[in-house]
Amino acid sequence: MRRLSYVALLLFLLVLGACATVATGPSFLEAKAPPPPNGKATIYVYREHAEPIKWGTTIFFASAEVATLSEGAFTWAYVSPGALLIRVTWPALSGQKDAQLQLLIEPDHTYFLEVKGISRGFGVGIGFIVTRIGSSLNEVNPEVAPDIIESCCKYQKALTNLY
Numbered sequence: 001m002r003r004l005s006y007v008a009l010l011l012f013l014l015v016l017g018a019c020a021t022v023a024t025g026p027s028f029l030e031a032k033a034p035p036p037p038n039g040k041a042t043i044y045v046y047r048e049h050a051e052p053i054k055w056g057t058t059i060f061f062a063s064a065e066v067a068t069l070s071e072g073a074f075t076w077a078y079v080s081p082g083a084l085l086i087r088v089t090w091p092a093l094s095g096q097k098d099a100q101l102q103l104l105i106e107p108d109h110t111y112f113l114e115v116k117g118i119s120r121g122f123g124v125g126i127g128f129i130v131t132r133i134g135s136s137l138n139e140v141n142p143e144v145a146p147d148i149i150e151s152c153c154k155y156q157k158a159l160t161n162l163y
Helices: 002-018 145-152
Strands: 041-047 057-061 064-069 073-079 082-089 099-105 110-124 127-140
Touching (some): 041 099, 041 145, 082 127, 099 110, 099 127
Parallel strands (some): 041 110
Antiparallel strands (some): 057 082, 110 127
């Protein structure tokens, strides 16, 4: 009976792995945003490494869904100036906590945001207990962010590029 439980757990974990999405688009240099429309700003959001890696995380600007980023992905969009709440949400089954960041957007500026996440655990018997979870959304220095994105991430198209 115990062996059957281990087999069931292994199959469940394999199914979860099969659900993982991998970013396969062009590089940052190939998919860099053109200059924004007059009076707009550009926001890049990237996910170099955010656990759990098997789950996509959905990005929202205010209440508008922008994109769902896989591990190793980035996207960009144009936004209007003013206060903007940016949220990162995870599927409920991921066990991960959501994150948010409030930005004051200035026209003709470029912003870079990184999604981070940690999900550490240890096994007990046939169960699994998570010991540390949490995610964040952080603004990154625009002088270093393009090099980070070029080395880590592939482009995933936003649902629309104008918010």
